[in-house]
Amino acid sequence: MSATILVVEDEPAIQELISYNLELAGHQTLRAENAEEALEMVHAALPDLVVLDWMLPGMSGIEFARRLRADKRTQTVPVIMLTARADERDKLAGLETGADDYLTKPFSPRELNARVKAVLRRRAPQATDDLVEVSGLTLDPASHRVLGNGTPLALGPTEFRLLHFLMTHAERVYSRTQLLDHVWGDHVFVEERTVDVHIRRLRKALKPTGHHHLVQTVRSAGYRFSVSV
Numbered sequence: 001m002s003a004t005i006l007v008v009e010d011e012p013a014i015q016e017l018i019s020y021n022l023e024l025a026g027h028q029t030l031r032a033e034n035a036e037e038a039l040e041m042v043h044a045a046l047p048d049l050v051v052l053d054w055m056l057p058g059m060s061g062i063e064f065a066r067r068l069r070a071d072k073r074t075q076t077v078p079v080i081m082l083t084a085r086a087d088e089r090d091k092l093a094g095l096e097t098g099a100d101d102y103l104t105k106p107f108s109p110r111e112l113n114a115r116v117k118a119v120l121r122r123r124a125p126q127a128t129d130d131l132v133e134v135s136g137l138t139l140d141p142a143s144h145r146v147l148g149n150g151t152p153l154a155l156g157p158t159e160f161r162l163l164h165f166l167m168t169h170a171e172r173v174y175s176r177t178q179l180l181d182h183v184w185g186d187h188v189f190v191e192e193r194t195v196d197v198h199i200r201r202l203r204k205a206l207k208p209t210g211h212h213h214l215v216q217t218v219r220s221a222g223y224r225f226s227v228s229v
């Protein structure tokens with residue numbers, strides 16, 4: 001399982017420990033020392049998940065989470081909140097702000113990894129290694145293979161990620177900007193027509209088994225993965 005995880009923590013030793021353990025578990029990490037820096041990073045590229053310290057200098061973790069939830073672009077990014085206080089009211093406040101889970105310091109790396117895994121599974125299935133199957137089309141992130149009715153299909157790395165995202169978010173329409181955010185992790189530096197290029201390649205790769213029809217164009221809106229016409 002490999003997700004891009006933004007760690008927002010002002011204490012260098014804790015930030016290092018958390019990041020190191022997430023990397024050991026196979027993830028990529030981005031690090032910020034405060035919420036202001038984290039907002040800039042999120043603006044440049046959407047992470048799959050944020051591990052967020054509650055007590056930060058300047059803008060608090062709660063306020064940062066609130067801002068993520070208030071912006072349409074970032075509102076679905078999963079957040080795990082960290083706090084030094086085991087106060088039940090804090091926990092409620094954190095969850096009300098939209099945190100998906102909550103960990104009290106000190107916690108073990110194993111506990112953090114388990115929570116990360118559970119939240120990703122629930123909120124960002126494209127960042128997990130779970131096998132996905134739709135209508136005879138199977139995608140296996142662990143072996144990086146795609147089978148159409150049992151026949152191996154050859155996909156490039158970008159087409160693979162694109163298909164993984166679309167299959168785990170079936171029946172919903174995504175604009176080119178949203179796909180850039182979720183698949184490329186970037187909506188600023190890549191042109192929108194890049195998406196069209198890779199959609200075309202993806203359809204071509206799925207054609208041998210007729211699964212290209214699942215990747216649908218929704219006029220003036222974007223693309224959708226759907227089993228119905």
Ligand code: CA
Pocket residue numbers: 009010011053054055056
């Ligand atoms: Ca802190």
